[in-house]
Amino acid sequence: MQARLAPPDTPTQDAAVPRAITLPSPVGRVRSRPGHRLRELRAPLLIACTYYPAARLGMLFQFPHTEVAPVWPASGLAVASLLVLGRRHWPALAVGSLHVPPRKTDRLEVTAEEEKALSALARREFRKRGVPAALVAKTEGTDLISIDLNHDGQRDLIGSFEAADKEHEYRDHQQVLDEHRLFLIAMGDGAGGYRIDYVWYFDLKAGTNEGSTETMRPIDTLDLDEDGTDEIIASTSYYESNDYQILKRGHNGKWTIVYRGGGSGC
Numbered sequence: 710m711q712a713r714l715a716p717p718d719t720p721t722q723d724a725a726v727p728r729a730i731t732l733p734s735p736v737g738r739v740r741s742r743p744g745h746r747l748r749e750l751r752a753p754l755l756i757a758c759t760y761y762p763a764a765r766l767g768m769l770f771q772f773p774h775t776e777v778a779p780v781w782p783a784s785g786l787a788v789a790s791l792l793v794l795g796r797r798h799w800p801a802l803a804v805g806s807l808h809v810p811p812r813k814t815d816r817l818e819v820t821a822e823e824e825k826a827l828s829a830l831a832r833r834e835f836r837k838r839g840v841p842a843a844l845v846a847k848t849e850g851t852d853l854i855s856i857d858l859n860h861d862g863q864r865d866l867i868g869s870f871e872a873a874d875k876e877h878e879y880r881d882h883q884q885v886l887d888e889h890r891l892f893l894i895a896m897g898d899g900a901g902g903y904r905i906d907y908v909w910y911f912d913l914k915a916g917t918n919e920g921s922t923e924t925m926r927p928i929d930t931l932d933l934d935e936d937g938t939d940e941i942i943a944s945t946s947y948y949e950s951n952d953y954q955i956l957k958r959g960h961n962g963k964w965t966i967v968y969r970g971g972g973s974g975c
């Protein structure tokens with residue numbers, strides 16, 4: 710029996726079954742429209758190119774020696790552009806802000822000379838308070854900060870110090886509570902030296918001190934009230950609790966704690 714091939718134009722599909730429809734490829738209809746692309750880029754370019762001069766304009770209004778400006782047009786521009794042109798344009802704001810110079814901080818890494826000078830002041834304070842010479846020799850500084858607190862062109866120093874006998878903390882199974890701590894603020898005296906401006910001292914053996922604070926460490930400084938002198942934010946701890954303090958230098962040169970709180974404990 711010989712097989713017969715159907716003619717090429719003979720349909721092999723049942724006539725009752727709908728035939729598949731071949732759709733034209735959409736790829737072939739895509740046309741490159743440079744004008745349309747430029748219109749899409751117009752809004753983000755406008756935002757990025759206006760944010761930068763707006764931010765620089767705001768920097769002209771900064772108070773001297775501060776990073777505070779009463780007028781910041783860039784903020785209004787950012788909000789308005791997102792509301793009017795759409796939130797999808799936020800990358801344009803990011804690009805525009807990248808070209809604004811970063812805020813300059815006055816805080817610097819403590820140099821070896823500054824650390825040596827502040828440590829010498831700390832040892833002197835320990836000696837004044839009768840700390841044994843053997844412990845004074847073990848003085849260790851932490852969280853040292855170099856900054857011009859009062860913006861007089863002279864670097865000022867802040868730091869915490871401890872003089873403790875860690876090697877013989879326990880003698881005959883008894884804890885030796887001979888531990889002394891300092892928190893110092895030293896102002897540059899204009900002659901290459903420093904004078905102590907504020908002292909907090911803690912004697913663990915005595916167990917009491919002003920405010921019962923057991924440790925005090927500087928965190929950062931900021932001129933919160935914009936009087937030209939930075940306030941100092943310090944972390945403080947007590948028996949099973951901690952909080953934060955803000956120290957302010959008055960016009961008479963005296964430091965006072967103007968805020969205490971924000972901590973936790975038992």
Ligand SMILES: [Ca+2]
Nearest residue numbers: 857858859863
């Ligand atoms: Ca200073």
Ligand SMILES: [Ca+2]
Nearest residue numbers: 932934936938
């Ligand atoms: Ca201030």
